[in-house]
Amino acid sequence: MIKRLKGMRDILPDEIGTWQYIEDTARTLFETFGYREIRTPILEETSLFIKSIGETTDIVQKEMYTFKDKGGRRISLRPEGTAPIVRSYIENNLDKADPLFKLYYIGGMFRTERPQAGRQRQFYQIGVEVIGSENFYIDVEVIYLMKAYFDKLGLADYTIKINTLGCPKDKKSIKKELSKFLSKQINQLCKDCKVRFKKNILRIFDCKVEGCKAVLRSAPKIIDNICPHCHSHFESVKNTLELLKVPYTIDPYIVRGLDYYTKTTFEVTHPNLGSQDAIAAGGRYDNLVHETGGPRVGACGFALGQDRLIMALGPLKRVGASLDLYIACLGQEPYKQGFKFCNELRLNNISAEIDYLNKSLKAQMRQANKRCAKYVSILGEDELEKGIIILRNMSNGQQREIKISNFIDEAKKIFNK
């Protein structure tokens, strides 16, 4: 038997209601905040991710699905959504259409990480990107929107942690300070961090090894090494978050696993998720658009892991699974009539279902129950002869007869269509 690939999953019809509910809620809320959907290809040139995410990051070095296509081009399955959206923004000259774009996306991402609970090789992100402004109010709006979304879904107990990385100049000076500090303790670092020390020193903050974490506890803090402009940006973000009553904690060690960030960065963790506890993350990336070949415009966004969000939410009450009407039929002629009704009802936005497997009436009633049908109509030879159809309200068991000629109109009345 052919099985699915490691780290990939099937989302089955019984689960899909939750996924659709989460996506629909995102669409409605994000659009109320003025965000518009964008869909970019799943495959991109590998160089896009190397340039934007950074050559020395784990994502680029270890986690991308990269291969050559028939034309010999190196292409990759997208490991995240920000870089493709920036590419699309530039390629489609969106800056000429509007100075500020507020975008959202929902879709599959791919990373060849070691699979474990909450970590898949194909996972789904819901994210937003605002491109065109360095205004700190955008940072706050993005974080506020993320919180509003979690609250709307009823997610509890999450923590929003924020930090700042400063501007590229600040990043340089932080790297210098850190290098001075760590050069004296290089022997206490793990093998990977020794490489990071040479290639991309800020990545050491991502290390999960206890020994490295202990060394970093007394390392110079990024926040103490940023310029007055970035400092004031961060202060404004914090003050405005407070104004909007968004609770946050400051985590001076959030550097994020992608190189494109500047100024504000943030992560959201949830206690139900075990070791993979990051449910969402994001921040500002003011240089990415220009470095990818576009105009000098600020940008900020976040992405949340949909798989992890569903884990953290726990079982939701069944959403979107119930059926308006099940048409149970007995006999060939009644079935013909029932089949016609079923399709007419559907055209009137009434979800209707009928049996296709020649089941007995009893089995059809069981099926209606299984599908949580609100109403069942019963049509046999006798009813057909009398020109009536029986309609049963499944919530109170009440039953009545309706003229066949009035059936669709009656159903429309019941379901307000």
Ligand code: HAM
């Ligand atoms: P990221 O931190 O790499 O950021 O991913 C965002 C979220 O995607 C994570 O917090 C996590 O919930 C989920 N995620 C990541 N990898 C996996 C995985 N292997 N399995 C399941 N879930 C996963 C980004 O991707 C940035 N593009 C976010 C961003 C948008 N920054 C600015 N705009």
